[in-house]
Amino acid sequence: QLQLVESGGGLVQPGGSLRLSCAASGFTLDYYAIGWFRQAPGKEREGVSCISIGGSTNYADSVKGRFTISRDNAKNTVYLQMNSLKPEDTAVYYCAADPLSFGQSCTVVAAPYAYWGQGTQVTVSS
Numbered sequence: 001q002l003q004l005v006e007s008g009g010g011l012v013q014p015g016g017s018l019r020l021s022c023a024a025s026g027f028t029l030d031y032y033a034i035g036w037f038r039q040a041p042g043k044e045r046e047g048v049s050c051i052s053i054g055g056s057t058n059y060a061d062s063v064k065g066r067f068t069i070s071r072d073n074a075k076n077t078v079y080l081q082m083n084s085l086k087p088e089d090t091a092v093y094y095c096a097a098d099p100l101s102f103g104q105s106c107t108v109v110a111a112p113y114a115y116w117g118q119g120t121q122v123t124v125s126s
Contacts, residue, residue: 002026002115004095009120012085020080020120022095027115029071033101034078035113036069038091038122047108048093049080056104063089085124092119 008020022034035050049059049069057069068081078095096113098106
């Protein structure tokens, strides 16, 4: 069974950092572009970042320079390092896998992503 599991969320003060993990089971992440998305209460889901099979990355303008996505294929895990967190980063964060991606291509648009995790809550508050 294909499964993605997010972890690493929590409560952090503004300016703090968190590292989210997205671990896969039942399939190998090497062959998928992976995206991170978030959804705050009352708001639409927003694409945050993605990493292609080849390692290229994309970021939403709202997180550029603060968030870094990376992948460790040996651990079958993708990470999202989040620094300089702001209250507006508060949301449930989801990772997702795009089975039709190839090469250096990835998108922060949700439509191509077929496999989703259950999400992890990130709260930025003093």
